[in-house]
Structure formats: structure tokens, C-alpha cells
Amino acid sequence: MDFFQHRDGVLHAEDVDLERLAEEIGTPFYCYSEATLVRHLNVFREGVASCGKDPLVAYAVKANPNQAVIACLAREGAGADVVSIGELRRALAAGVPADRIVFSGVGKTREEMAEALAADILQFNLESTSEADMLAEVARAAGRRPRAAFRVNPDVDAGTHAKISTGRAENKFGIPIDTAAQAFSAAAASGDIDMVGVAVHIGSQLTDLSPLEAAFRRVGDLIGELRAGGHDIRTADLGGGLGIPYSPDSAEPPLPADYGKMVAAITEDWNVRLIFEPGRLITGNAGILVSRVIRLKQGVGRCFVIIDAAMNDLMRPTLYDAYHGIEAVRPRGGEVVADIVGPVCETGDTFARDRALPRLEAGDLIVFRTAGAYSATMASTYNSRLLTPEVLVSGERSAVIRPRRTYEDLIGQDRIPDWIAKE
Ligand SMILES: Cc1ncc(COP(=O)(O)O)c(C=O)c1O
Numbered sequence: 195m196d197f198f199q200h201r202d203g204v205l206h207a208e209d210v211d212l213e214r215l216a217e218e219i220g221t222p223f224y225c226y227s228e229a230t231l232v233r234h235l236n237v238f239r240e241g242v243a244s245c246g247k248d249p250l251v252a253y254a255v256k257a258n259p260n261q262a263v264i265a266c267l268a269r270e271g272a273g274a275d276v277v278s279i280g281e282l283r284r285a286l287a288a289g290v291p292a293d294r295i296v297f298s299g300v301g302k303t304r305e306e307m308a309e310a311l312a313a314d315i316l317q318f319n320l321e322s323t324s325e326a327d328m329l330a331e332v333a334r335a336a337g338r339r340p341r342a343a344f345r346v347n348p349d350v351d352a353g354t355h356a357k358i359s360t361g362r363a364e365n366k367f368g369i370p371i372d373t374a375a376q377a378f379s380a381a382a383a384s385g386d387i388d389m390v391g392v393a394v395h396i397g398s399q400l401t402d403l404s405p406l407e408a409a410f411r412r413v414g415d416l417i418g419e420l421r422a423g424g425h426d427i428r429t430a431d432l433g434g435g436l437g438i439p440y441s442p443d444s445a446e447p448p449l450p451a452d453y454g455k456m457v458a459a460i461t462e463d464w465n466v467r468l469i470f471e472p473g474r475l476i477t478g479n480a481g482i483l484v485s486r487v488i489r490l491k492q493g494v495g496r497c498f499v500i501i502d503a504a505m506n507d508l509m510r511p512t513l514y515d516a517y518h519g520i521e522a523v524r525p526r527g528g529e530v531v532a533d534i535v536g537p538v539c540e541t542g543d544t545f546a547r548d549r550a551l552p553r554l555e556a557g558d559l560i561v562f563r564t565a566g567a568y569s570a571t572m573a574s575t576y577n578s579r580l581l582t583p584e585v586l587v588s589g590e591r592s593a594v595i596r597p598r599r600t601y602e603d604l605i606g607q608d609r610i611p612d613w614i615a616k617e
């Protein structure tokens with residue numbers, strides 16, 4: 195059965211024996227397709243290939259930071275967009291060259307800056323003037339000269355879920371675009387930072403190009419203004435954010451090729467190196483979550499399918515009311531309309547309400563589609579559940595890329611202070 199969906203709508207014919215994997219690994223587990231990851235990276239790269247000279251695709255590591263996933267993309271030449279020292283270390287350890295790494299995020303600490311500076315990353319994306327002051331201090335102390343961009347906030351509504359919208363004036367991200375010229379001048383005047391670029395990212399899971407277009411046009415105007423003010427702007431980081439299809443009923447998000455055409459037209463005379471930071475688009479439809487039905491329970495007027503995955507494994511439905519396609523691995527005849535729920539002690543531990551599915555029985559395997567991005571990485575051990583293992587499949591091959599830990603590991607992480615242990 196084909197569970198990995200290419201971004202261009204073609205189902206990939208990867209023959210994955212999920213039943214065998216479930217026997218070997220136990221459920222729940224995440225499963226990623228290497229071919230689909232690579233395919234998505236290439237679809238995006240082809241889409242933006244005509245956008246200026248040597249565009250950099252810096253994979254947003256936060257979407258799926260498994261070392262094997264980053265290494266697979268690094269092998270294909272991807273860079274990385276990181277937002278913490280942990281992500282920077284992951285990217286470097288997975289083989290992403292430092293000169294393809296950009297460091298985003300509103301809360302970079304002195305220590306993080308010093309480490310990224312020592313690694314000589316391509317660019318810091320600064321999000322406030324106080325952050326620029328801190329980077330200047332760190333750079334002076336280290337005797338190095340970082341390259342940096344200011345991320346601007348264009349005050350554009352991305353039309354996505356409020357919790358993942360980042361480009362409105364009221365959001366914490368970036369500096370207001372109207373004050374950017376002063377911020378650039380102040381940062382450049384410090385003499386410690388090479389202010390090379392402008393960055394923008396207005397949100398995630400965008401299903402319409404027009405907010406991106408509006409934001410990019412503002413960035414274009416700003417680049418003109420900055421150059422007129424004497425700044426040597428050499429890069430423009432256009433962020434990530436392109437949406438992917440989650441539900442067969444929702445509108446098709448724009449294709450990377452259409453996005454690329456839009457970007458190429460707007461940036462034609464910018465004369466900069468463009469940087470892109472796609473995350474979800476690369477990994478989202480390259481991953482699934484496999485779970486087993488524990489039991490069925492008839493409630494008052496509703497049927498509950500209780501599965502062994504829970505909100506701690508896949509938070510998106512409870513956090514954003516996100517839709518994930520759910521399918522039976524070996525569909526039986528008939529149909530059931532049910533609530534798909536996990537074992538966690540919260541009503542929010544509901545993946546779907548009133549979902550029509552083929553009839554299910556205890557022991558059946560089911561699959562959550564589109565679970566390669568912002569899924570395993572947002573998991574927790576709530577209810578003292580173990581983190582879900584991850585598997586990578588590549589044609590006939592499969593490898594566990596994050597093994598299941600033991601309860602001893604989980605419990606042994608904690609320390610009982612002497613004074614309690616003794617009493
Ligand atoms: C600065 C930045 N770049 C890139 C991304 C990746 O976004 P997406 O996964 O929607 O492509 C994000 C997350 O929204 C982000 O905050």
C-alpha cells in the first residue's frame with residue numbers, strides 16, 4: 195500500500211511491509227520514506243531553480259530533526275535553518291556544511307551565538323536590535339565578524355492557523371519593516387557585524403501565495419531603500435511556509451513550481467542570493483505514524499476506537515485541530531463512523547471525531563498520513579509513555595533511526611534527592 199504522498203500529488207510506489215515492521219518494532223512507530231524526502235527536496239529545488247543565482251535551500255530542521263533525515267537531505271546538498279544550538283549541533287553532526295546553515299529565532303542566547311560564530315555559519319537571522327547588540331558584543335569578544343540579516347515583520351496575515359502565523363505586527367517575530375532601515379544602520383555602525391541580508395517568514399502551512407507575494411514585495415522595497423542608504427545587501431532569506439495537502443477535501447496548496455515562478459518574477463532585479471527554508475514541504479508527506487487498535491468501546495451514541503498512539507505522540511490534532519488522514523493497513527469490509535482516541539487521560543487525546551473508516555477490530559493496524567513534519571519532534575512522555583520509535587525505509591531496506599527506549603531509561607532519568615530517599 196502507498197502511504198507516502200509526493201508533493202506533486204503522485205503516490206510513491208514504495209513497497210513497505212508495515213505489518214512486518216510493526217511486529218519487529220512494536221507500535222506505535224513513525225515511518226519515513228527516504229525516496230519521498232529526496233523527491234520533495236528536488237521538487238522544491240526545481241521549483242526555485244530559476245530564482246536568482248545559486249539559491250540555497252536550507253531545510254528547516256525543526257520540522258523533523260532526526261539525524262538520519264537531516265543526513266539524507268545533507269547528502270543531497272541541502273543546507274539547514276536552525277533555531278537552537280541543539281539544532282545547529284544536529285545539522286553539523288549530520289553533515290550539513292556550516293556555510294549552508296542559517297540561524298533563526300527570537301531568543302538566541304550569548305552562548306548559542308558564540309558557538310554558531312565559532313562554527314562560522316553562513317548567516318545569523320536577527321530578530322531585534324537588542325539581539326544585534328548582543329551579537330556585536332559576542333563577535334568583538336571572539337574577534338570574528340559574523341554575517342547577519344534582519345528578519346523583518348511585514349505585518350501580513352498569512353491566513354494560516356493563529357498559532358503558527360508569524361508575520362503580523364502583533365507576533366513576536368522580526369523587526370517592524372518600517373523601522374528596519376534604522377536597525378540596519380545601527381547594526382552596521384557597530385562595525386562588528388557584516389549586515390548582508392534581509393529575512394522574512396510569515397507563517398507555516400500557507401495555502402495561498404498572495405500573502406507571501408505581499409510580504410516579498412515589501413522586502414523588495416526595503417532592499418532598494420537599504421541599498422540607497424549604502425548597505426551592501428547580498429542575501430534575501432524568504433523563509434519557508436508552503437503548505438501541503440493534509441485532507442483530500444481541502445484546497446490544493448500551491449505547487450513549488452508556482453511558488454518559484456512567483457518568487458522569480460518578484461525578485462528578478464533584486465540581485466541577491468536567495469535562501470529558502472522549507473520544512474513541512476520536505477518531510478510532511480514523507481512520514482506516517484503507525485498505530486494499533488487496542489479496543490473498541492461503545493459510548494453513549496458514539497463509538498470510540500482506542501489506539502496505542504496518543505496525543506503525546508502526535509500533538510497536531512489536539513494543538514491545532516489539525517486533520518490527518520487515517521487509514522487501515524488491511525481494510526476490512528464495511529464502515530464505521532467513530533472517534534479515534536488514544537489512551538491518555540484527557541478528552542483532548544482525540545485524533546478525529548466522527549471519522550468514517552473501514553470497520554476496525556482490536557489488533558488492526560492503522561496509519562496516520564502526513565506525519566513526517568512537526569510530529570515525532572513535538573512528542574512528549576506525558577502519562578509516562580515512551581517516545582515513539584522512528585524508522586526509515588528505502589526501497590526494500592528499512593532501518594530503525596530512533597530506537598524505542600525502555601521504561602528504565604525513562605524512570606532512571608529522574609533523581610530522588612537524598613533527603614527524600616532517606617526519610
Ligand atoms: C524562521 C522559519 N523558517 C522556516 C520555517 C519552516 O516552515 P515550514 O515548515 O512551514 O516550511 C519556520 C516555521 O514556520 C520558521 O519559523
Ligand SMILES: N[C@@H](CCCC[NH3+])C(=O)O
Nearest residue numbers: 256358398399510567568
Ligand atoms: N508545529 C507547527 C508548525 C510550526 C512551524 C514553526 N515555525 C505544526 O505542527 O503545524
